[in-house]
Amino acid sequence: MKYSMSKRAVAARAKKTDMRAAKAQAAALRHARFKAKLALRDTLTFSKNNAKVTGHIISLPAGHACVFANTCLAFAHRDTGKITDGENAIVRCFAATGESWASNARAIHWHNFDLLRACRTAPEMVALIARSLPQDAQLVRIHAAGDYFNQRYFDAWLEIARALPQVTFYSYTKALPFWINRLHCIPQNFHLTASKGGTHDHLIALHNLRYAEVFNYAREARAAGLPIDHDDTHAWKTPGSFALLIHGTQRAGSVQAKAWSVQRAAKRKAKLRAAAKAAAAAAA
Ligand code: SF4
Numbered sequence: 001m002k003y004s005m006s007k008r009a010v011a012a013r014a015k016k017t018d019m020r021a022a023k024a025q026a027a028a029l030r031h032a033r034f035k036a037k038l039a040l041r042d043t044l045t046f047s048k049n050n051a052k053v054t055g056h057i058i059s060l061p062a063g064h065a066c067v068f069a070n071t072c073l074a075f076a077h078r079d080t081g082k083i084t085d086g087e088n089a090i091v092r093c094f095a096a097t098g099e100s101w102a103s104n105a106r107a108i109h110w111h112n113f114d115l116l117r118a119c120r121t122a123p124e125m126v127a128l129i130a131r132s133l134p135q136d137a138q139l140v141r142i143h144a145a146g147d148y149f150n151q152r153y154f155d156a157w158l159e160i161a162r163a164l165p166q167v168t169f170y171s172y173t174k175a176l177p178f179w180i181n182r183l184h185c186i187p188q189n190f191h192l193t194a195s196k197g198g199t200h201d202h203l204i205a206l207h208n209l210r211y212a213e214v215f216n217y218a219r220e221a222r223a224a225g226l227p228i229d230h231d232d233t234h235a236w237k238t239p240g241s242f243a244l245l246i247h248g249t250q251r252a253g254s255v256q257a258k259a260w261s262v263q264r265a266a267k268r269k270a271k272l273r274a275a276a277k278a279a280a281a282a283a284a
Helices: 007-040 094-101 103-118 122-132 151-163 176-181 202-206 218-223 255-283
Strands: 046-048 056-058 074-076 083-085 139-142 168-173 190-195 211-215 242-245
Touching: 007 103, 074 094, 083 094, 094 103, 103 122, 122 151, 151 168, 151 176, 151 190, 168 176, 176 190, 176 202, 211 218, 218 242
Parallel strands: 056 139, 139 168, 168 190, 190 211, 211 242
Antiparallel strands: 046 056, 074 083
16 A cells, blocks of 8 residues: 655655755754864863762773773763774673763863873873862862873872862772782872773782772672662772662663663652652651
């Protein structure tokens, strides 16, 4: 049977297509303006607070700045945001997923990475970080995305932490060789957690490093005897290793994708239960 659209339907579809194209063009223009402004800055860009972290955060491009990433490795293309998984990837990097759709965040991470890589010496890096760090910073998460990409950069942050003993710095890292090289001179206000899933995980047991491990389900974390962190406090406030539950979009059809959807469904249910409880309390 031959099907033909009415003239009105054809016109409506064309209008929708035009609107979509106009929206995409406007978004591209806004992004180009944002990038042009960013290029004028000679300081690193920190963000403040996100859904999980309370404090200042600096990020670098996920995957691109993670020289020791292994089972978590994923990259968002610098320009297009298209995501590529590393060949040993099991868990898809949450930060790379975020960068794949948030073009401004991606631009900021690259801006930071470019400025840091342009420093030729450690003192240059220290000076760059020092003039960029917000004056009111009290708690700083080094890398919500990215990692220490060379020893000089790792050392620069140690230097900053020594100069600012009143500020708490913390990070998850897979750059264990850089950490091991400085094992005996880590300042007290600099909290490191080895993030399992890197190329040098054997160093964790060898040096008895505090670590974080990602699990699909809470019961697995409990079986491993690890407390579950939900708000990053285990990373800077509490001693000892801990578990994280998988979060973020995972590869379609994977065990991790299933676990993530189970987790989201449980969260939705808990929210509904809380709302119903609040409504019942208000009505009583
Ligand atoms: S090290 Fe962290 S930021 Fe880098 S790819 Fe792995 S999970 Fe992502």
